[in-house]
Amino acid sequence: MKCRRCSELAQVRLPSHHTGFCASCFETYFLRQVERGIHEHKQFSKEDRLLLAVSGGKDSLGLLLALSKLEYDVTALHIDLGIPVSSQSARSTVEAYCAAHSIKLHVLETTEKGLPIPEVKKRVNRPICSVCGKIKRHWFNRFAYENGYNVLATGHNLDDEVARLFANTLRWDQAYLAGQGPVSPAEGRFVRKVKPLCRLTEYETAVWCFLNGIEHVLAACPYSAGASFTGHKKLLADLEERSPGMKMQFYEHFLQRGKPAFQAIRAEAPPLNECARCGYPSSMEVCGVCRIKEQLEA
Amino acid sequence: MVRVLIESTGEQREFRALKSVTQLLNRLGLKSTEVLVIRGRELLTPDRMIGHEGDIRIRHVVSRG
Numbered sequence: 527m528k529c530r531r532c533s534e535l536a537q538v539r540l541p542s543h544h545t546g547f548c549a550s551c552f553e554t555y556f557l558r559q560v561e562r563g564i565h566e567h568k569q570f571s572k573e574d575r576l577l578l579a580v581s582g583g584k585d586s587l588g589l590l591l592a593l594s595k596l597e598y599d600v601t602a603l604h605i606d607l608g609i610p611v612s613s614q615s616a617r618s619t620v621e622a623y624c625a626a627h628s629i630k631l632h633v634l635e636t637t638e639k640g641l642p643i644p645e646v647k648k649r650v651n652r653p654i655c656s657v658c659g660k661i662k663r664h665w666f667n668r669f670a671y672e673n674g675y676n677v678l679a680t681g682h683n684l685d686d687e688v689a690r691l692f693a694n695t696l697r698w699d700q701a702y703l704a705g706q707g708p709v710s711p712a713e714g715r716f717v718r719k720v721k722p723l724c725r726l727t728e729y730e731t732a733v734w735c736f737l738n739g740i741e742h743v744l745a746a747c748p749y750s751a752g753a754s755f756t757g758h759k760k761l762l763a764d765l766e767e768r769s770p771g772m773k774m775q776f777y778e779h780f781l782q783r784g785k786p787a788f789q790a791i792r793a794e795a796p797p798l799n800e801c802a803r804c805g806y807p808s809s810m811e812v813c814g815v816c817r818i819k820e821q822l823e824a
Numbered sequence: 825m826v827r828v829l830i831e832s833t834g835e836q837r838e839f840r841a842l843k844s845v846t847q848l849l850n851r852l853g854l855k856s857t858e859v860l861v862i863r864g865r866e867l868l869t870p871d872r873m874i875g876h877e878g879d880i881r882i883r884h885v886v887s888r889g
């Protein structure tokens with residue numbers, strides 16, 4: 527197979543675009559798709575102060591590299607969860623990567639905030655990943671807000687978004703369907719949230735990382751019992767194989783035709799409160815993260 | 825021999841000969857967009873020939889955590 531742009535031998539085949547690319551043309555393609563996702567959805571511009579949540583996994587490191595190649599003013603934030611082995615491994619990967627590429631990095635330790643994850647797991651009687659996710663989202667947003675970043679980016683890709691959309695649709699979850707998408711506008715103490723990889727699949731992101739030498743394999747979190755939505759992703763991959771381009775279509779049509787309808791339904795929903803303890807938005811009087819903290823302190 | 829390493833499990837497979845990457849993927853029951861097929865510093869598209877020897881790595885693209 528030959529590269530569509532330069533006719534050299536292709537290294538990557540993209541059935542959803544009926545095309546293939548050599549390594550250097552794939553680089554051009556990938557960066558263009560990132561830019562297009564950012565512009566199409568008005569995610570952010572070069573004037574914004576951008577904070578990127580970096581876990582140490584390939585998606586977030588790959589995105590960090592793409593944003594710095596595209597010359598955005600991006601700073602990385604890594605959250606150290608205090609989990610033996612896996613947190614150290616993730617943190618040192620991120621630190622080494624940012625040092626090597628001269629990227630500004632902040633590290634926030636949940637232990638310092640009274641929330642070491644192993645302790646949380648012992649004390650909270652709920653699936654740890656949902657609690658851990660809540661804590662990470664809270665602190666990513668809070669760090670951005672308190673430090674003057676107006677946009678918070680994450681490495682979610684098209685496959686993550688489509689799997690989430692599929693799950694939300696199966697439950698016809700009106701609130702989530704009204705809010706899902708590549709941009710969540712700022713509101714009160716919520717900074718704007720964006721997903722610059724919304725046009726790129728897991729496969730394309732993995733190719734990008736491979737071609738750019740991002741190969742570090744992290745020690746798995748001892749609490750991970752399989753990534754979220756793995757089952758849905760399998761189903762969707764089968765559909766995509768039968769009709770290439772289906773994932774992108776499902777997502778884009780949702781954004782154009784589905785989301786506005788759910789937003790209209792939710793327009794009457796009561797606005798969020800401010801948490802009585804930390805002041806960050808919450809549907810309850812005290813937010814989930816402050817309640818977990820109280821449980822740990824009790 | 826064509827030696828194939830499945831990175832996610834560490835499993836090693838050997839094949840006497842493989843016509844193409846597509847044949848390898850079929851043998852392993854994988855879709856072409858589910859894994860990277862790596863030979864040295866190069867990625868192989870499904871139509872590439874493999875032959876009787878070589879070292880190939882299979883890397884799953886699904887991200888963890």
Ligand code: SF4
Binds near residue numbers: 658749
């Ligand atoms: S696997 Fe679960 S507990 Fe471990 S870091 Fe991820 S969300 Fe947190």
Ligand SMILES: [Zn+2]
Binds near residue numbers: 547549550551
């Ligand atoms: Zn080319």
Ligand SMILES: [Zn+2]
Binds near residue numbers: 801804805812
């Ligand atoms: Zn709170």
